[in-house]
Amino acid sequence: MYEERFDKRGFDELRPMEAETGIIPNAKGSARFRIGNTEAIAAVYGPEEVKPKHFEKVDKGIIMCKYDMLPFSVPDRAKPGMDRRDMEISDVITNALNRAVILEEFPRSMITVRVYVTQADAGTRCASLTAASMACADAGLPMRDLVAAVAAGKIGDSICLDLTKEEEDFHEGGATDVPIGFLPSKNEIVLLQLDGKVTKEELSRIVEMGKLGAMKIYELEKSVLQGRFSNESKS
Numbered sequence: 001m002y003e004e005r006f007d008k009r010g011f012d013e014l015r016p017m018e019a020e021t022g023i024i025p026n027a028k029g030s031a032r033f034r035i036g037n038t039e040a041i042a043a044v045y046g047p048e049e050v051k052p053k054h055f056e057k058v059d060k061g062i063i064m065c066k067y068d069m070l071p072f073s074v075p076d077r078a079k080p081g082m083d084r085r086d087m088e089i090s091d092v093i094t095n096a097l098n099r100a101v102i103l104e105e106f107p108r109s110m111i112t113v114r115v116y117v118t119q120a121d122a123g124t125r126c127a128s129l130t131a132a133s134m135a136c137a138d139a140g141l142p143m144r145d146l147v148a149a150v151a152a153g154k155i156g157d158s159i160c161l162d163l164t165k166e167e168e169d170f171h172e173g174g175a176t177d178v179p180i181g182f183l184p185s186k187n188e189i190v191l192l193q194l195d196g197k198v199t200k201e202e203l204s205r206i207v208e209m210g211k212l213g214a215m216k217i218y219e220l221e222k223s224v225l226q227g228r229f230s231n232e233s234k235s
């Protein structure tokens with residue numbers, strides 16, 4: 001049984017969030033997104049010539065994305081360098097961004113996305129995808145929509161939004177984690193993973209809760225980007 005959350009949040013409540021863009025002057029676009037004690041920064045470069053050349057596509061651009069959890073992001077120093085988990089997360093972020101960025105506008109070109117997790121308390125792939133999506137928009141890339149991503153899941157018998165690491169490690173009744181990436185204006189899911197066991201009915205409740213949470217993240221992303229572009233037009 002999990003009747004009250006460790007941090008006293010409502011079951012459908014997100015952790016406090018912060019977002020900003022334009023944090024890395026040497027990148028074409030950049031963003032920082034924090035949710036609770038999880039924070040990711042993203043930098044976007046390009047479009048530029050594809051390297052290595054054999055990855056080039058004649059009819060559209062490609063996204064090369066790398067996710068990296070910095071050694072100091074967790075209490076037990078994470079091992080530097082890419083492991084299997086980093087490769088998997090880089091792939092799922094790339095797949096989601098492929099649906100968001102209009103790559104047909106950049107044939108034979110490459111967009112590089114680097115995401116660094118500076119603090120990790122669960123939900124890093126979602127925070128990274130949200131930051132990467134904002135950085136793509138900050139770079140001025142044409143997009144079908146912004147990606148808003150958050151994990152939802154089940155702890156004991158309770159369906160919950162935006163799990164912390166302490167919740168993911170819940171033993172009594174176990175925990176299930178479902179990271180969700182959403183293109184709100186298209187009503188399209190671009191990231192969906194499942195770590196644990198749930199029934200079909202529970203999964204649809206989890207996805208619905210995740211989509212509602214993602215809508216709140218989307219509102220924050222839009223307001224930060226609107227502020228950023230209106231400041232640019234004034235200067």
Ligand code: UDP
Nearest residue numbers: 074075078085120121122123124125126165
């Ligand atoms: N984590 C860790 N060390 C690692 C990998 C993960 O402490 O080497 C923690 C970190 O808090 C991370 C959480 O475990 O956010 C859950 O990791 P998972 O692989 O489920 O991905 P995430 O929820 O971060 O997308």
